[in-house]
Amino acid sequence: MSFELKNNLSDVLKKRGSNSALDTSFSISAPAPKTKSKFKPSTNASASSSKGTPRHNALPTFRTPGFGKPKTRKPEPETPTSNDAIDLSLPSPSPRSKRHLETLSTNDGAVPYKRRRSGPLDDKENFSVTSGNLKGKGKAPEIDDVEITDDVHHKAPSTKANIPGLLAGQDVGSSHLTVSRPASQGHEDLTKKSAAELRGLLEFVLSAQHDNNRLIEQYRKSQDPKVDIVTLEGIGLLLTARIKAMRQTLEIKESEYHNPSLVTSPYFSDNLNSSSISTYSSETFIGSSSDRTRIASDSISDSFDDDIEELIDDPAPNSDDCYWANDDMDYEAPELSKVLDASFSAADKPLDEVLPSTEETPDHTLFANNPYYNEIMQKLKSVFRLKDFRQNQLEAMLAALAGRDVFVLMPTGGGKSLCYQLPAVCTGGSTKGVTIVVSPLLSLMTNQVDALQAKDVDVLVWNSETVDHGEVMRRLRGYPKPSLLYVSPEKIKDSGALKSIFGDLYRVGQLARFVVDEAHCISTWGQDFREAYQYLGTLRETYPDVPIMALTATANQLMVDDIMQRLKLRNCARFKQSFNRTNLNYLILDKKTKVIEDIYTFINTKHRGETGIIYCLGRDKCEKVAGQLRQKGLRAKHFHALMSVTDKEQVLQEWQSDRIQIVVATIAFGMGIDKPNVRFVIHHDLPKSLDGYYQETGRAGRDQKPADCLLFYSYRDYKVILKMINNPKNGDPSELASPEARKRQESQVKMVMQYCLNVSDCRRVQLLQFFNEKFDRRHCRQFCDNCSHGAAMIEQNLTEEAKSIIDLVQEFHHTGQLVTLDHCRSVFKGADTSVIRERGHNRLPQYGGGKHLDSELLEQLFKRLCYLEGLDEVSMQTNGGWHVYYLKPGKRAAEISSGGEEIRLFYRPRAPKLIKSSSTSTASKARKGKGTKAQK
Ligand SMILES: Nc1ncnc2c1ncn2[C@@H]1O[C@H](COP(=O)(O)OP(=O)(O)OP(=O)(O)O)[C@@H](O)[C@H]1O
Numbered sequence: 001m002s003f004e005l006k007n008n009l010s011d012v013l014k015k016r017g018s019n020s021a022l023d024t025s026f027s028i029s030a031p032a033p034k035t036k037s038k039f040k041p042s043t044n045a046s047a048s049s050s051k052g053t054p055r056h057n058a059l060p061t062f063r064t065p066g067f068g069k070p071k072t073r074k075p076e077p078e079t080p081t082s083n084d085a086i087d088l089s090l091p092s093p094s095p096r097s098k099r100h101l102e103t104l105s106t107n108d109g110a111v112p113y114k115r116r117r118s119g120p121l122d123d124k125e126n127f128s129v130t131s132g133n134l135k136g137k138g139k140a141p142e143i144d145d146v147e148i149t150d151d152v153h154h155k156a157p158s159t160k161a162n163i164p165g166l167l168a169g170q171d172v173g174s175s176h177l178t179v180s181r182p183a184s185q186g187h188e189d190l191t192k193k194s195a196a197e198l199r200g201l202l203e204f205v206l207s208a209q210h211d212n213n214r215l216i217e218q219y220r221k222s223q224d225p226k227v228d229i230v231t232l233e234g235i236g237l238l239l240t241a242r243i244k245a246m247r248q249t250l251e252i253k254e255s256e257y258h259n260p261s262l263v264t265s266p267y268f269s270d271n272l273n274s275s276s277i278s279t280y281s282s283e284t285f286i287g288s289s290s291d292r293t294r295i296a297s298d299s300i301s302d303s304f305d306d307d308i309e310e311l312i313d314d315p316a317p318n319s320d321d322c323y324w325a326n327d328d329m330d331y332e333a334p335e336l337s338k339v340l341d342a343s344f345s346a347a348d349k350p351l352d353e354v355l356p357s358t359e360e361t362p363d364h365t366l367f368a369n370n371p372y373y374n375e376i377m378q379k380l381k382s383v384f385r386l387k388d389f390r391q392n393q394l395e396a397m398l399a400a401l402a403g404r405d406v407f408v409l410m411p412t413g414g415g416k417s418l419c420y421q422l423p424a425v426c427t428g429g430s431t432k433g434v435t436i437v438v439s440p441l442l443s444l445m446t447n448q449v450d451a452l453q454a455k456d457v458d459v460l461v462w463n464s465e466t467v468d469h470g471e472v473m474r475r476l477r478g479y480p481k482p483s484l485l486y487v488s489p490e491k492i493k494d495s496g497a498l499k500s501i502f503g504d505l506y507r508v509g510q511l512a513r514f515v516v517d518e519a520h521c522i523s524t525w526g527q528d529f530r531e532a533y534q535y536l537g538t539l540r541e542t543y544p545d546v547p548i549m550a551l552t553a554t555a556n557q558l559m560v561d562d563i564m565q566r567l568k569l570r571n572c573a574r575f576k577q578s579f580n581r582t583n584l585n586y587l588i589l590d591k592k593t594k595v596i597e598d599i600y601t602f603i604n605t606k607h608r609g610e611t612g613i614i615y616c617l618g619r620d621k622c623e624k625v626a627g628q629l630r631q632k633g634l635r636a637k638h639f640h641a642l643m644s645v646t647d648k649e650q651v652l653q654e655w656q657s658d659r660i661q662i663v664v665a666t667i668a669f670g671m672g673i674d675k676p677n678v679r680f681v682i683h684h685d686l687p688k689s690l691d692g693y694y695q696e697t698g699r700a701g702r703d704q705k706p707a708d709c710l711l712f713y714s715y716r717d718y719k720v721i722l723k724m725i726n727n728p729k730n731g732d733p734s735e736l737a738s739p740e741a742r743k744r745q746e747s748q749v750k751m752v753m754q755y756c757l758n759v760s761d762c763r764r765v766q767l768l769q770f771f772n773e774k775f776d777r778r779h780c781r782q783f784c785d786n787c788s789h790g791a792a793m794i795e796q797n798l799t800e801e802a803k804s805i806i807d808l809v810q811e812f813h814h815t816g817q818l819v820t821l822d823h824c825r826s827v828f829k830g831a832d833t834s835v836i837r838e839r840g841h842n843r844l845p846q847y848g849g850g851k852h853l854d855s856e857l858l859e860q861l862f863k864r865l866c867y868l869e870g871l872d873e874v875s876m877q878t879n880g881g882w883h884v885y886y887l888k889p890g891k892r893a894a895e896i897s898s899g900g901e902e903i904r905l906f907y908r909p910r911a912p913k914l915i916k917s918s919s920t921s922t923a924s925k926a927r928k929g930k931g932t933k934a935q936k
Contacts (some may be wrong), residue, residue, distance in 0.1 A: 399573035401429035413696020433510030444672025519550035586763035591712035612680035676703035689748035713756035745803035760906035817853035
């Protein structure tokens with residue numbers, strides 16, 4: 001399996017003739033080795049910490065107490081104290097200078113042995129069994145029952161030592177080796193180690209055992225008298241005992257994970273509970289979230305310290321950020337070019353192919369006789385300065401003015417606000433007085449109030465930020481009354497003064513209607529559920545004669561029913577239209593690369609200087625990403641709920657006025673953001689639900705011109721969200737959602753993951769299906785990644801391959817070997833690499849089992865198996881603060897491995913050329929042929 005980067009972005013850009021100022025440091029197209037250096041212990045221990053360099057830019061540091069310091073005098077050779085001691089005499093002792101393994105020579109030719117790069121504790125101090133001064137140096141040697149001293153002599157001076165971790169690189173012929181059985185058969189020292197440490201140790205000792213066995217094997221074939229078989233066998237016995245002890249201890253430790261007080265990473269245990277939230281590292285925090293204690297750990301880089309401080313300072317992080325450490329550092333092989341290809345080819349299309357030829361406007365002749373029609377038309381032009389209505393607007397207004405309850409389901413950006421704002425300024429409706437608009441977000445209220453005031457509409461707002469309540473009350477009690485009052489649901493629920501005013505207005509017939517904007521917030525089925533919205537269910541009983549209008553862009557049938565029932569709507573006029581946003585180009589990208597680089601490239605290539613939004617899951621992430629983009633020269637700022645009102649307003653204003661190009665935000669920056677020219681919305685992290693995703697992407701292209709919605713997804717994001725769902729907020733168990741709610745949330749994020757993994761169906765078909773809307777793929781007009789690919793899909797039954805992969809991972813797991821997903825994939829693909837050879841993985845029965853599969857398909861299969869819980873990734877943190885992900889069998893491994901599930905994947909064979917040149921693309925041809933429709 002090749003480790004070359006597959007991305008051909010530079011080529012892509014050249015071919016596109018882009019003049020983008022790409023960051024020259026972006027090595028996406030360089031044939032760099034994958035991430036080899038990433039987990040390689042740095043020999044420069046201060047590389048990342050001393051300068052405060054971000055840890056993901058530096059090699060991880062492994063602390064090695066005593067390493068690099070002058071060696072202390074060697075102690076006297078130890079004399080075996082037990083009769084069990086195996087004493088080998090060597091004629092010519094020589095000093096050992098290396099504390100750790102570098103190379104390993106063997107009798108049968110040099111086989112370079114490199115230290116494994118990924119074991120969390122696979123660093124110098126842990127496996128440095130060296131000369132006799134070993135004791136007390138650095139951390140305790142793990143193979144403590146093997147002692148090697150300098151004055152031991154050997155029968156075979158020319159034999160090289162071949163046991164990694166014991167004699168590596170040493171000419172045993174010049175040493176004296178003493179192997180003594182442990183005085184105590186107990187392995188108490190192991191119990192003090194964390195599970196992560198144990199795994200690292202186990203892997204190493206297993207590797208030593210493997211090499212030792214190989215030597216014994218060689219001896220059996222050659223019967224070379226120079227080889228000291230007794231020693232080798234003795235070492236073998238000791239290693240076996242040690243491995244057994246390690247496994248037992250590990251088993252006990254792992255069973256403790258189900259109720260851990262200390263976890264190395266949120267990915268690590270299946271059942272994180274309150275006590276484990278926000279725990280970064282076993283060496284960093286101990287105890288529950290309420291009494292997080294920081295233990296001095298100077299192995300952690302400065303930048304990492306900053307993150308920790310932030311968590312400590314904030315005892316109740318709303319943030320999901322603690323789950324997102326370093327997530328973008330160890331991906332590789334970006335495939336951005338594909339997305340750019342899809343995106344460019346979509347942009348090549350003539351607009352009339354992408355957009356509906358004409359906006360659906362009402363047939364006015366049908367309504368001309370309606371008693372409210374004339375006033376509506378007059379106000380549309382004089383107050384709102386618009387020419388005509390969009391689909392369903394006029395109908396909804398007429399129903400509202402007739403005093404009916406109204407439910408409006410319109411796509412994002414469809415123009416819902418006008419449906420209630422315009423009737424509010426009409427005086428001839430069947431109900432008179434003030435229109436009360438319940439709105440979930442302060443920023444949304446502010447935007448709308450500002451826009452209405454700019455049109456000279458008499459509008460008031462009453463929410464937690466209203467300073468002069470007296471004035472608002474005076475206006476509501478006096479005359480003339482305002483046309484609209486915007487209130488937060490919390491105010492309606494909690495303010496006695498407001499209730500009293502509503503009561504007064506109701507008695508005098510001055511409550512025109514209640515408008516519940518973003519009505520999906522009342523439904524517990526949606527991600528935006530707001531507790532205070534529940535109270536709105538009482539409006540109908542308290543003010544039975546006042547009509548209610550509910551509006552939303554994000555509700556499927558289940559939620560619609562829920563909303564109607566909760567608001568107790570009656571004789572309701574319902575307006576529903578397609579949720580399809582014809583001008584949005586949906587693109588999904590596997591987040592396996594340096595996502596910031598990809599985002600930067602995407603923006604700079606496709607949307608240079610244009611406005612956009614980047615969504616992240618946590619507030620810290622927003623700040624970090626915005627900072628990284630600024631460093632690259634983009635005008636980006638963050639936005640999240642914990643910012644001060646002034647700061648938020650400032651960011652919003654700067655963005656609205658194009659002074660900044662990009663807002664990097666949490667979903668706090670969603671509903672109600674109505675900037676017409678947003679040309680891209682990027683999801684840096686997996687969204688938690690499809691309705692949320694639809695809502696967020698809905699900020700793009702509100703001027704009806706084409707816009708890109710790019711989503712980066714990863715299985716790890718998916719797991720993080722699952723963990724978040726099952727962890728109580730702020731570590732408070734009472735904040736844990738009910739089991740039903742958690743199940744629902746889990747199924748929501750599962751749907752998002754399925755959406756991302758589905759590379760065959762039109763994105764619109766999938767997305768709209770969520771809203772119970774049937775969509776004909778042909779109407780997508782190749783405006784999503786799946787539709788824009790020309791190549792046909794092939795369905796493959798990969799059940800046998802899947803079983804074999806799981807067997808492979810089980811084999812690794814049972815033998816205690818830590819392997820990454822990439823490594824497994826390489827083994828299964830039959831890659832001929834030194835790592836695979838050294839670890840003997842080329843001798844496994846599954847080696848090369850997937851040779852016949854295209855790399856991309858194989859990658860897809862691994863992803864699918866993770867998603868199906870046949871495989872699982874666990875993260876461990878190195879001393880340097882790095883996360884390393886290892887593969888292990890998932891919860892459903894046994895089931896899948898026994899053929900309990902047929903694994904079928906749709907696969908699009910790799911196109912020979914990812915980018916169509918502009919002269920030959922279908923779209924260009926179509927454009928030249930004026931008016932001819934692009935064919936699917
Ligand atoms: N009839 C119309 N003609 C032209 N523009 C319109 C019309 N109706 C609404 N718009 C414009 O469309 C944009 C979106 O409208 P609005 O903010 O009401 O959308 P929305 O349906 O509330 O969307 P979301 O749910 O995504 O917030 C606004 O800029 C608005 O001025």
